[in-house]
Amino acid sequence: MQREFTCPASFEESINRALATYKLSLKDSKALAKCVLALSDFFIAKPDSPTPWNESWAQVAYLCYYLPLNSTRLTGLIEEADKRGFFNGLSHVIDFGAGLATASMTLNEKHKFSYQLIERAAEPQNLIEKHFPQFPPQEWLRTFSGARLKDGAKTLALFSYSLTELTDLPDWAYQCEALMLVEPSTQQDGRKLLQLRQKLLEKGYHVWAPCTHEQTCPLLTQSKTDWCHDRVHFKAPSWFTALEAELPMKNRTLTMSYVLMRKTKPEAIKAARVVGDRLKEKGKDRQMICRGPEREFLAWLHKTKIEQDIPRGVLVDIPDDIQKVSNELRVGRDIVVL
Template identity: 70%
Template structure:
């Protein structure tokens, strides 16, 4: 059974208050959907364009649609980071290309960091300060440089959907103790993120999540097409579902690609991670797992009668005596799911 996720409950009241300034409510599903389509069309026509924050329809689309979706993804990611102890010793967060500060808002629900938000547009800051009063930012800046770092050894550099137009993270970020990199789960962005993962490891960083090892990523090194991404099951509220009825996009599951990196050594994980969905093939079912630089699959032969549903993204305990044929681990007993 999979776990369903949603965005923090406090967000809905803030979104409702913000929409009042546009004479809208969350129940105005057709009007909200119209704004979402307008923003979608804008990015289709201008894929490299800056977010038109000055437009009311863009603000409405982010508040009612993109903020809930991205906060749900990040809620799941923060949970994973907490399980690994990733935030231990962190005091400052630099949210680069913050936009509506979705990542910082979500993170602040569980952690009392000093948040430094870097965003060129002023409209997001106005919305956050007026309607998301539960969140307090240390500062908002239009740019950021090495001279702005107050305590790099206690700082997390956060990039949430802000690296798409960059070939690399900014130079100042390499001075930070920790990095949280979250990108769309497209092939291009996902593989670029895996390339950056290896570059960071070469510079002395260690991967804390989702990776279970510090070696080459098999999805990147053993394939020219694969990329690593997580799938999040979305527990959408009723008002979101009604708005979605007016849209061609459906979001029962959400995907994201991410890596959590620190200069501090990562805890040892004696487990494998499920990195693929279960695929039915002739005579067997297969599901990709990651525990080393090798490209490996769990394989359930239909003739054995064994069948098991394992959610993507979980850690599993692989029996040492599983027979291996080529790149397949032939399952002969139930696999223990750790979390």
């Protein structure tokens, strides 16, 4: 039942082609790992500094490590979005803080939109245009203003790991029909995203995913520490596992916080979303779900001998006749995963 993903197969050839310009290939695990560690150390030492795109070791690290990981996360997100018809009627994407265009290139594997990529540094554009022919030439911009917005009713504003430095979305984003907001699965970024979700609801946007409701978020209103994040399993190619063997960081699973919103209202979903991992307690196991403004848990009493492994992030059908005790929904038969 694992939700397992990998980055698009077409990326591997392009990454190898790009690495050749540094006299490297995906087989050079140790040399690649040194670049990854150098960039990791940079971010630890200077967390508020912009990515040093002018450094070759930073470019190599993004190509061989961060691009595959982030693309895999987004592949899982895009699959969920497709299930709900989120991209229907859209034709244009504005990718803010695009970096190496990971989000747009991953989305382009399934949706041949036109893309405007906003990125201050010139190096990512050069890398993509030279080595990723599967992503046709798009419009790259160093800055963006509402005057450049072509057709807001058919536009998706995409923010992938680019909201951290902002206190709010740019004004032009509120003119767009759809918003795709993806952030690191940290407490700070996750809770900030939940607060933004509430603001967008108040401005007339509707939640398409991951939530199945538009009421207040219980993780935000009923806790000072919880935050919402999703998890997918990473089906790593052999060259990546060899690279990872040279690193202290391991990535069997990948997490992210995200929200997809549109001005158009989605079809109602009569389901709950699993937002926690199964926790073993004395006499029972519990797993948090979300279907409204209250914190609720599926509860398996050990005496029932019902065993069920439900991945975080999936939708489940809650029987109407399920017994509710306080904030627990006592499971009497297997829960149906949708």
